[in-house]
Amino acid sequence: MKRQLLAAVFGGLFTVVVNAAEYNISVDRVQIDTGDFVKEGIGYNGASPGPVLRFKEGEEVTINVTNNLDEMTSIHWHGLILPFEQDGVPGIxxxxxxPGETFTYQFPIVQAGTYWFHSHSGFQEPxxxxxxxxxxxxxxxxFRYDREYVVQLTDKHPHSGDRIMRNLKMSADYYNRQQQTASDFFAExxxxxxxxxxxDRMMWGDMRMMKADIEDVQGFTGLINGKGPEQNWTGLFEPGERIRLRFINSSAMTYFDIRIPGLEMTVVQADGNNVQPVNVDEFRIGVAETYDVIVRIKDEKAYTIFAESMGRSGFARGTLAPEEGMTxxxxELREAPLLTMSDMGGHMDHGDMSDDDMADMNGDDMAGMDHSAMGHDSMDQGDGASMPADPFYAKGSGLIPTASNGGKFLSYADLKAQNPLYEDREPTREIELRLTGNxxxxxxxxxxxxxxxxxxIVLQYGERVRFKFVNxxxxTHPMHLHGMWSILDVGEGKWNPLKHVISVAPATTVYMETEVDAPGEWAFHCHLSYHAASGMFRKIVVEGGPDTTMAEGTQNGQQGGES
Amino acid sequence: MNTILKNALLPAIALAVSSGAFAAGEHSGGHHGGNAVGEPGKAEDVSRTIEVTMRDNYYEPESVNVEPGETIRFHVKNEGSLVHEFNIGTAEMHEAHQEEMQMMVEHGVLKGDQINYEMMEMDMGNGHSMKHDDPNSVLLEPGDNKEIIWTFTEAADLEFACNVPGHYQAGMYGDIEFE
Structure with a gap:
């Protein structure tokens, strides 16, 4: 125990950078101290979060992963384009x-940007x-900057992943502390x-949902680079510098709304891919997404990085400061949003409402909205000319984000590729994926x-598939396709951005297209840990391509629903 | 955007854009006197030509040296795949101009790789248009090139900058150093 603690402390201080093209990672039991509680967990090289791996585009990396646990493990390189045998999903x-084994990953680095890695076994990632x-x-x-920081967020819970899953199965609202109470009812x-x-209550009851069902798992402490709000992770700067912040949401379940009061942020990358720069006051980061922003700080004072959870049940906090100790x-956390009838959409398949009821509550049929018709014209949807509605939320949704200072909140509609990777072309076919649940x-x-x-789901090498997500x-489900890019349809044709996670808000339909250019077998799932583990997951098989013999070699692998 | 709304909004943009960055500079050129930013130059006064290449999203070179009183021809070419601007001014002027260009984007006058010239040329009445024709600035589509002849009357804190929304913040600006 003492040795492990020491390792954790040492690792925490020196996790920074490993530079060679060969890397060694050990998977270890570690202590995680959030400031609110100390919890036994799993980490890499003796610490959680693990090291920042720094690769260079064009190099071939070799990564030796040694499992020091008494259970199976795996590492998935989230967002990296690589041969499927290197993707790290057990059973796929x-x-x-x-336990005790060292597995050697080896793959070329064919991209640049901010990504992350995590276990794809059981609930090791949470x-x-x-x-x-x-x-x-x-x-x-x-773009240019004088210094950079990784800002990696998570939602550390005092309960282990297995325990959370058991509790959710026992009672889906086990961790929902914001349920409406009897007194809310009388006020209403x-x-x-x-x-x-x-x-209203009866209708929501029929849905097996509640208005406050925005976060399944509350009661967490938000961490930035492993530090709780009181431990206050701090990034130093010299006044006048331009700082690149690489935000990564490594949460199990939590979306964060991020702002740095007093600073405008310029978003330059989404999910590792350069986007045409967008100035924002605040942005929402879905689970498993990354956003890179640049801030320029002219004065000699501290700024708070404030990341409120989407349901406002918790937050992460860090600081940018000219000197250590400045804060x-x-x-304060803003008031928790409530879901509205719009968030129900017209597609609930487990309620027992009649069609008449559905018609009543579904006057605005946003569930069938067509994102390909968006573009600059979407400006018109706003209530006021200066504040257009975000087309990636159902009209009237309780989840539509607004910037705390009344300014600009990033929308998916703002994301345009800086330099498109693929030629724009007609998709060869469409696959509808309804996101469903009880x-x-x-x-x-x-x-x-x-x-x-x-x-x-069987795809053919060389085709371009249009996926239609109907939530x-x-x-809100952050859908993650492994191995191939997700080209998010923001209605901008060739400028549609590349992502690896597509967040689909309640009662909306979102399209993405994929150039099927990676043979083999891949995972495709909701990145909310407990949604993936309870079935919102698919295996994708890409048939054909230059490397078919390898793809066929592993087809009898066991099912791998682990995330 | 529907036509009625468009027509209602355009005069506001026209006013904003034609009041321009250059005019703003005359207010904020400030401590070096009224015209520290300099003035449009004459071809016969040009002492040298500086080639400026626009890329996504930066310039080559990223700084230039000039002498007070010197008249320079800037030959600016856009070798990027997005629209870029080359604008001579103070940081404050650029900031003011960025708000105007944000409006141009929001109203579809400026797209990622295109400028809607027709919309810019439209006569909005009262002599206003949305022309981006301030003498201290050029706005170029990919592949285009243009010249600016500029006289730097006196030493000042000047930058050349691209005020297409987000580009300046991403780092697309350079210093004008006085020797």
Missing amino acids: SFPGIK NGAYGAIVIEPEGREP SSKKGFMAALQ AEVP MERYEWSINGTKYEDADP ETMM
């Missing part, structure tokens, strides 16, 4: 890494098994009348079928 890419990847590009970047009935309030004011039983699925009951649930 490879069998996993046994238990602490994650780290950052920074890839330096071959050429000059389309005095406002809109008893019958209306009652009817700035930490804002909240009461805490079952999550795609097209109503859980992973273990589902056939793989029929009232939760």
Whole structure:
């Protein structure tokens, strides 16, 4: 125990940078101290988060991963384009890494930007098994900065992942502390009348959902680079400098709304890919997404990095300061949003409401909205000319974000590729994926079928597939396709941005296209840990391509629903 | 955007853009006197030509040296794949101009790789248009090139900058150093 503690302390101080093209990573039991609680967890090289791996575009990396646990493990290189046997998903890419074993990953680095890595076995990732990847590009970047920091967020919970999953299965609202109470009900009935309030409650009851069902798992402490709000991770700067912040959301379940009061941020990358720069006051980072922003600080004072969870049940906090120990004011959490009827959409398949009821509550059919028709014209959707509605939320949704200073909040609609990787072309076909679930039983699925009951999605090498996500649930799902880029349809044609996670808000339809250019077998799932584990997961099989013999070699691998 | 709304909004933009960065500079050129930013130069006064290449999203070179009183021809070419601006001014002037260009983007006059010249040329009445024709600035589509002849009347804190939204913040500016 003493040795492990020491290792954790040492690792915490010197996790910084490993520079060679060969890397050694040990998977270890570690202590995680959030400031609020100390918890046994899993980390890399003796610490959680693990090291920042710094790669260079064009190099070939060799990574030796030694499993010091008494259970199987794996590392998935999130967002990296690589041969599928190197992707690290047990049961799909490879069998996993046994206790005591060292597995050697080897793959070329064919991209640049900010990514991360994590275990794809059981709930090791929520238990602490994650780290950052920074890839330096071959050429000059389309922006400049004087210094940079990784800002890696997580939602550290005092309960282990297994325990959280058991509790959610037992009672889906186990960790939902913001349920509306009887007194909320009476307040509501005095406002809109008893019958209306009652009817409202009954309708939500039929949905097996509640208005406050924005975060499944509350009660966490938000961490930045492993530090809780009181421990206050601090990045130093010299006044006048331009600072690149590489935000990575490594949370199990939590979306964060991020701002640095007093500073404008310029978003220059999303999910590792350069985007045409956008100035924002605040942005929402979905689970497993990354955003790189540049801030320029002219004065000699401290600024707070404030990351509120989307449901406002917790926050992470850090500081940018000219000197160690300087702090700035930490804002209060804003009021928790409530879901609205709009967030129900017209697609709930587990309620027992009649069609009439559905028609009543679904006056604005945003669930079928067509994102390809967006573009600059989407400006018109706003209530006021200066504040256009975000087309990636259902009209009237309770989740539509607003900047705390009344300024600009980043939308997916703002993301445009800086330098498109692929030619724009017509997709060869469309695949509809309905995101489905039964909240009461805490079952999550795609097209109503859980992973273990589902056939793989078969794609042909060389095709361009248009995926249509129809979110029929009232939760937001960050959908992550391994191995190939997700080209998010923001209605900008060739400028549509490349991502590796596509967040789909309740009652919306979102399209993405994928150039099927990577043979083999890949995972495709909701990146909320407990949604993936309870069935919102698919295997993708890419048939054909230059390397077919390898793809066929592993087809009898076991199912791997672990995330 | 529907036509009625568009027509309602355009005069506001026209006013904003034609009041321009150059005018703003005359207010904030400040401590070096009224015209520290300099003035449009005459071809016969040109002492040398500086080639400026626009890329995504930076310039080559990233700084230039001039002497007080010197008249320079800037030959600016856009070798990037996005629209870029080359604008001579103070940091404050650039900041003011960025707000105007943000409006141009929001109203579709300026797209990632295109300028809607037709919309810019439209006569909005009262002699206003959305022309981006201040003498201290050129706005170029990919592949285009233009010249600016500029006289730096006196030493001042000047930058050349691209005020297409986000580009300045991403680092697309350079210093004008006085020798």
